[in-house]
Amino acid sequence: MKTIIGLEIHVQVSTATKLFCGCSTDYQDDAPNTHCCPVCLGLPGALPRLNKKAVEYGLRVAKALDMRVLEESEFARKNYFYPDLAKAYQITQHDKPLAVEGTVEIEDDEGHEKIIRITRVHLEEDPGRLVHVTGASKYSLVDYNRSGIPLLEIVTEPDMRSPQEARRFLNKLRTVLEYLGVFDGDREGGLRVDANISLEGSERVEVKNISSYKGVEKALTFEVTRQRNLLRRGLKVARETRHFMEGRGITTSARGKEEEHDYRYFPDPDLRPLRVAAWVAEIDLPELPTARKNRFMEQYGVSLNHARTLTGDPKLADFYEEVAHIDPALAATWVADTLLGELNYRDMGIAAVPPGHIAELLELLKAGTITDRAGVQVLREMLDACVEGRPCEKPATIVKREKLGRAAGDEFTSLVQAVISANPQAVEDYRSGKEGALNFLVGQVMKETRGRADPRELRRIVSESIKMGGV
Structure with a gap:
């Protein structure tokens, strides 16, 4: 059964301010809800203003991945309710993304070159973050410091055929992003992955919000095994969204898979369409x-x-x-x-x-x-x-x-003689043609010299000493 994998990668781009307001993105060490304003909190009457640097970073990525930048792209509202989404909608790009049709070259599982196609790259805002508190009473807190951080979503075609290929792709993509200077790989939550996986002929399953490269490989490996076991028992694979529990290395069912119409996309009336295709020619890329x-x-x-x-x-x-x-x-x-x-x-x-x-x-x-x-x-x-x-x-x-300076071999003559005298069986084994015995004797001398002698020179000295009759 052929494994079919496609990835949706959400990258926090390294701008100084958020996507639609002037709040600082440097919030990691600060108290919750201290990097917020009426725009990123979705308060009535607050209007978004697009971050030019985020658009430039998106174009930089599109150019590096050899993508076609659309003559006109557009922001839309993706409507859904979740506690960390203050507006009850997310501003993203839907029908008209920033760029389409790119490629990334990796090695497949046999070591051959393979092209992974990139479907689209688009800009969107990050939601806030839920902090789950456990103890005598369990509850969740909401931190909106992350709300509005610029995200670049990179969506692939389902071209990967194993969890290992998926991890190699992510490593290659991460390297490109770091070379471009648009992404900080050391930032917690800086890159998150939604993985779509199916076995040929069965329903597609989405595993959400995987936050590490190893986690992607582990989650997909678990899913391959789980889905194969279901099919072998004559059961069907349900089309659903699942969560990866990194501590246990398993995925768990979260909900039925949403369809696009569930989100009721429509163009955001507060943001004008983007016409930035001509800008690409002005962007200089570093050596990739x-x-x-x-x-x-x-x-x-x-x-x-x-x-x-x-x-x-x-x-x-x-x-x-x-x-x-x-x-x-x-x-x-x-x-x-x-x-x-x-x-x-x-x-x-x-x-x-x-x-x-x-x-x-x-x-x-x-x-x-x-x-x-x-x-x-x-x-x-x-x-x-x-x-x-x-x-x-x-x-x-x-x-x-x-005292680690290299010493001349003759400084260890007495030590060589001592080792030879202490290991008569190894000496006899070497004389009878067993080369491993000589390696053993040289190793014993090396232990005493603390690495100060050249092993090749010691090997010569030990061999000559034995041939001269040393015991």
Whole structure:
């Protein structure tokens, strides 16, 4: 049974003020209902005034996704009642969106290039937020600080065939949005997804308000399993809206699926139609992820995998370019593999790492002053200091304090002899042709040297010592 997935992505664009009023969008650390005015509270007589920057950001996204901007787009009222929707309608674009017919290129599950079609991009306002309070008595509070935040809704065609493809698409789209500077990926609730999923021949189910990339994959994986199990038992899949419960990794039924006519759309009489197609030619786009990936391979000679990793986050790409002058290949390996792995382990972002410190570390590695193993120790010491709030020492200072400078192999001759004497069985195994025994002996020496010796040089010394009769 073929899986059919389409996504509706709601992106909070990073404007300073809301879509139809002058209230600040920087509300995350402030008290509830302190970033509100008669417009975003829907009070009688309050009139909306469109945010020009939000329109510009929408056009920037449309141009990056190679979309056709309509000659005339229009705002409409989407009517429904919900406690966090103060006006009892949402201002959105319906019949006449900002732009249509775009594409995003991803890899399918076999690693081949695949085009995901974008149906439309349109602007709308975010509703408020419900805060559910539990305890002796359960009730909900309404915070309208979010009400009126500009949203860009990006709707795809049902071109994805697995939860994994959906997650890859979202990762690619998020990267494009961050490169365009229209979206803050670290902002809570900055990107929310409604996922439409069906198995071929069955009804479509919508899973609402998924707030993480991993959550999308988990919710869709659960839905694929749930729907297949229903069909195998001879039951029908109900056309409905479901909620994803991230803590439990399941979806639950919320209500029957609404139809468009349930919302009674009509043009908003307080807002004039938009005619902004000519504006697109004036918008300059930055270097986008695919172009930057190709440039990294050509300019720096890095591998395809490293180029993909390094350009997957604009901050990481900028960081790499600050240190690539030391040695492009060495920098790619250490930034994309070692540094990124250590950051992920500590749940840290690249912004917390001084580029100058990594450049100095790369210089020590390139000059042979320290070994790779010692370099990892230095890096971990630097990052641990950041996590613990201690001053982030320079690599050379750590190397000197911890005595991690590379030592010549002959400094460890006595240590090699001690290890050989303590492991006669491993010596015999190596003499009988078992290469793994030599690896074991070198490892024992490396433990004692704390990474100061070059493993290849130690391997030579241990091998020669055994051949010379060392026991």
